[in-house]
Amino acid sequence: MTRDERMKKMQAFVRMHKSSTIQEIADMLGVSHMTVRRDLNTLSEFDSLRVIHGGVIYREEETEHSDRYSIGQAKTTMYAEKLRIAQKAVSLIESDDIIIIDAGSTGELIAELLPEDIPLTVICYALNIATVVSSKKNCSLIVTGGYFHQSSMVLESNEGLQLLKQNRANKTFITASGVNVELGVTCSNFFERTTKQTALHSASMRILVADSSKFGVVRTGHYADVEDFDIIITDTGVQEEELNPLRHIEHLTVYRV
Amino acid sequence: MTRDERMKKMQAFVRMHKSSTIQEIADMLGVSHMTVRRDLNTLSEFDSLRVIHGGVIYREEETEHSDRYSIGQAKTTMYAEKLRIAQKAVSLIESDDIIIIDAGSTGELIAELLPEDIPLTVICYALNIATVVSSKKNCSLIVTGGYFHQSSMVLESNEGLQLLKQNRANKTFITASGVNVELGVTCSNFFERTTKQTALHSASMRILVADSSKFGVVRTGHYADVEDFDIIITDTGVQEEELNPLRHIEHLTVYRV
DNA sequence: TTTGAAATGTTAAATAATTAACAATTATGT
DNA sequence: ACATAATTGTTAATTATTTAACATTTCAAA
Numbered sequence: 001m002t003r004d005e006r007m008k009k010m011q012a013f014v015r016m017h018k019s020s021t022i023q024e025i026a027d028m029l030g031v032s033h034m035t036v037r038r039d040l041n042t043l044s045e046f047d048s049l050r051v052i053h054g055g056v057i058y059r060e061e062e063t064e065h066s067d068r069y070s071i072g073q074a075k076t077t078m079y080a081e082k083l084r085i086a087q088k089a090v091s092l093i094e095s096d097d098i099i100i101i102d103a104g105s106t107g108e109l110i111a112e113l114l115p116e117d118i119p120l121t122v123i124c125y126a127l128n129i130a131t132v133v134s135s136k137k138n139c140s141l142i143v144t145g146g147y148f149h150q151s152s153m154v155l156e157s158n159e160g161l162q163l164l165k166q167n168r169a170n171k172t173f174i175t176a177s178g179v180n181v182e183l184g185v186t187c188s189n190f191f192e193r194t195t196k197q198t199a200l201h202s203a204s205m206r207i208l209v210a211d212s213s214k215f216g217v218v219r220t221g222h223y224a225d226v227e228d229f230d231i232i233i234t235d236t237g238v239q240e241e242e243l244n245p246l247r248h249i250e251h252l253t254v255y256r257v
Numbered sequence: 258m259t260r261d262e263r264m265k266k267m268q269a270f271v272r273m274h275k276s277s278t279i280q281e282i283a284d285m286l287g288v289s290h291m292t293v294r295r296d297l298n299t300l301s302e303f304d305s306l307r308v309i310h311g312g313v314i315y316r317e318e319e320t321e322h323s324d325r326y327s328i329g330q331a332k333t334t335m336y337a338e339k340l341r342i343a344q345k346a347v348s349l350i351e352s353d354d355i356i357i358i359d360a361g362s363t364g365e366l367i368a369e370l371l372p373e374d375i376p377l378t379v380i381c382y383a384l385n386i387a388t389v390v391s392s393k394k395n396c397s398l399i400v401t402g403g404y405f406h407q408s409s410m411v412l413e414s415n416e417g418l419q420l421l422k423q424n425r426a427n428k429t430f431i432t433a434s435g436v437n438v439e440l441g442v443t444c445s446n447f448f449e450r451t452t453k454q455t456a457l458h459s460a461s462m463r464i465l466v467a468d469s470s471k472f473g474v475v476r477t478g479h480y481a482d483v484e485d486f487d488i489i490i491t492d493t494g495v496q497e498e499e500l501n502p503l504r505h506i507e508h509l510t511v512y513r514v
Numbered sequence: 515t516t517t518g519a520a521a522t523g524t525t526a527a528a529t530a531a532t533t534a535a536c537a538a539t540t541a542t543g544t
Numbered sequence: 545a546c547a548t549a550a551t552t553g554t555t556a557a558t559t560a561t562t563t564a565a566c567a568t569t570t571c572a573a574a
Contacts, residue, residue: 003521009340012369015389019276021309022561028336032523037562052278053310053530053561083266112269127400131388132272134405143384143412145402145420148391155400159416163402260551279531289553294532310531310560 006031007039014049014056022056081211081235084257086110088233089173089209095119097170100199101129103154103192104175106209108132114139123167123202125160125195126153142167149189156191164198172203174229178217179210181226181245186219193223206230212237227252263288264296271306271313279313338468338492341514343367345490346430346466352376354427357456358386360411360449361432363466365389371396380424380459382417382452383410399424406446413448421455429460431486435474436467438483438502443476450480463487469494484509 006029013028014020022040026033040051049056086109093099095118101107103126111132114120121140122133130143144164146157174196178186185208187196200206200223208229215238226232226246233255234243246254263286270285271277279297283290297308306313343366350356352375358364360383368389371377378397379390387400401421403414431453435443442465444453457463457480465486472495483489483503490512491500503511 008344008370012340012343012366013336015369016365019307019309033561034524034563035522038522050276052276083269086269087265108273109269112272113265125402127384127387127391130384130405134384134407134410141405142414143400143402143405145382145400145412145414145417148387148398148400150391153391155402157399157402157420159420160402163414163416290531291533291554292552295552 001029003039006035007043010036010039011043011049020056025056078211078213078235081237082106082109084235085209085211085233086113088255088257089207090114092171092207092231093118093120097121098123098168100124100164100169100172100203101133102126102172102174102196102199103129103152106175106211107173110173110209111136121169123164123169125155125164125199127155128153149191152189152192154189154192154195156195161194161198164195164202167202169203171205171207172199173207173209174199174224176208176210176214178219179208179214179226179232179234180216180218183218184222184225185228186217187221187223188219190221193221196223200224200228208232209234211235215242231255233257258286260296263292264300267293267296268300268306277313282313335468335470335492335494338494339363339366342466342468342490342492343370345512345514346464347371349428349464349488350375350377354378355380355425357381357421357426357429357460358390359383359429359431359453359456360386360409363432363468364430367430367466368393378426380421380426382412382421382456384412385410406448409446409449411446411449411452413452418451418455421452421459424459426460428462428464429456430464430466431456431481433465433467433471435476436465436471436483436489436491437473437475440475441479441482442485443474444478444480445476447478450478453480457481457485465489466491468492472499488512490514 009029010025013025022033022036025036040049040056043049044051082105086106089110090113093115098121100123101110107126108129111129114133114136116137119138123142124130124133125144127148130141133139133141142163144155144160146155146160148155176185177188187193206229208231212235215234227249230251231253232246236256238256243254243256246252266286267282270282279290279293282293297306297313300306301308339362343363346367347370350372355378357380358367364383364386368386371390371393373394376395380399381387381390382401384405387398390396390398399420401412401417403412403417405412433442434445444450463486465488469492472491484506487508488510489503493513495513500511500513503509
């Protein structure tokens with residue numbers, strides 16, 4: 001077995017198992033721990049491996065090629081706020097709910113925090129969210145398929161939209177790149193508009209989750225107005241005065257957590 | 258912040274980042290490393306966390322609830338053989354190929370080993386495989402959506418099948434639970450049959466990847482005969498004599514790696 | 515085959531993480 | 545508000561991993 005072969009095996013092993021200890025790899029390959037360490041150090045320069053005290057971890061977002069998964073960046077920014085927003089969002093979920101979860105890091109957090117003690121059905125179109133939900137107990141999952149978009153992790157296709165239309169939900173959690181009282185709710189990618197609009201129209205309760213950094217911002221793709229939502233959840237980073245115009249919309253409830 | 262809140266945050270953090278060090282979590286929560294350790298030990302009893310020397314790792318397959326993801330088991334059995342089979346399989350891949358990868362652990366390994374230096378298009382219907390391919394460079398990805406099946410990680414729906422039919426491929430890598438010269442190629446789940454058959458009919462070169470433990474075995478769902486394939490890749494665990502009937506099929510190439 | 519270079523294995527010293535015991539703090543019921 | 549229990553923080557001892565230096569093996573070129 002050549003050095004390259006060994007490193008390929010090591011890479012595949014770590015990727016498949018998400019992580020490993022040095023010892024596990026050494027045993028698997030029948031080489032010394034020093035060889036594993038040396039290989040791992042080399043690999044970590046090229047691949048998304050993180051060598052920690054005691055083992056290795058495979059994680060995509062830590063790579064230099066992070067442009068391929070731009071959510072990785074968004075994940076850490078406003079993490080505390082997004083967590084609070086997601087916590088408030090999942091508190092609205094009841095037994096036997098059918099929920100649509102939109103793409104984005106806040107959506108992923110909602111998926112992570114989904115209660116596992118009540119039966120739920122989740123419909124989603126982002127690959128990362130599908131993966132999170134797939135390991136949830138008590139949860140049926142429908143993923144609308146299609147062409148994968150690296151930047152947002154979204155799967156997009158006519159067939160997917162059809163599936164989304166055919167499956168009605170009682171709650172939909174929608175994310176946004178920009179929330180502006182006058183100019184409405186916007187996203188960055190044009191193709192996302194249709195998906196988000198379909199998600200909105202397939203559910204009875206429409207919940208907008210957007211942290212304070214999104215407020216006042218305007219992006220290209222307009223897909224809804226603030227009054228199209230029943231609930232808006234944001235964080236304390238938005239001044240109460242800024243939310244006043246929203247407070248006056250009769251059917252709209254605004255949570256600031 | 259209550260203990261439960263803290264543990265929820267910890268869980269979400271580790272799941273989202275796939276892994277973490279004790280220090281990272283302690284810093285994130287502003288608590289001592291001892292508290293993190295104690296919480297993590299409690300969490301690891303209920304959740305799929307693996308606490309290693311230096312950090313924590315989230316990995317689904319290591320859970321007691323392993324019935325929810327039965328591929329987890331299959332992953333480790335025949336790992337070395339599956340790796341060789343997958344290596345042979347990817348060696349057949351050429352630039353600009355459009356390939357379909359079937360569900361299963363060997364399929365996942367093929368996805369892991371996909372070359373990243375040539376442009377490819379991958380079509381798949383298993384969530385785990387989609388996730389692996391999504392992080393590959395130089396690779397377009399189409400995921401046929403649908404209802405998620407826990408046991409095989411497959412997404413299944415009419416819309417998905419439609420998408421699969423509409424996208425032709427030049428190579429398709431199909432897995433099987435049973436390969437029997439007389440009774441044909443079989444799978445365990447009935448619903449998988451249609452998907453596998455559609456995958457077969459959408460591609461010009463049909464490659465069956467099956468380790469030696471599958472040979473001679475017969476399962477319920479018959480979806481093809483051995484002569485429907487152009488290439489069969491298996492391992493040295495199959496006796497050469499057993500493969501003789503296959504060697505006599507004219508258009509069929511058999512690799513034993 | 516010989517020789518040198520590269521790769522791998524082995525060991526002991528250095529470093530880091532874990533455990534356990536106790537102190538300090540925080541929560542809970544009366 | 546008090547006392548008690550539970551939780552959390554701190555520290556030192558223990559245990560494990562890593563590093564570095566050197567020995568050994570392997571491979572390739574002469």
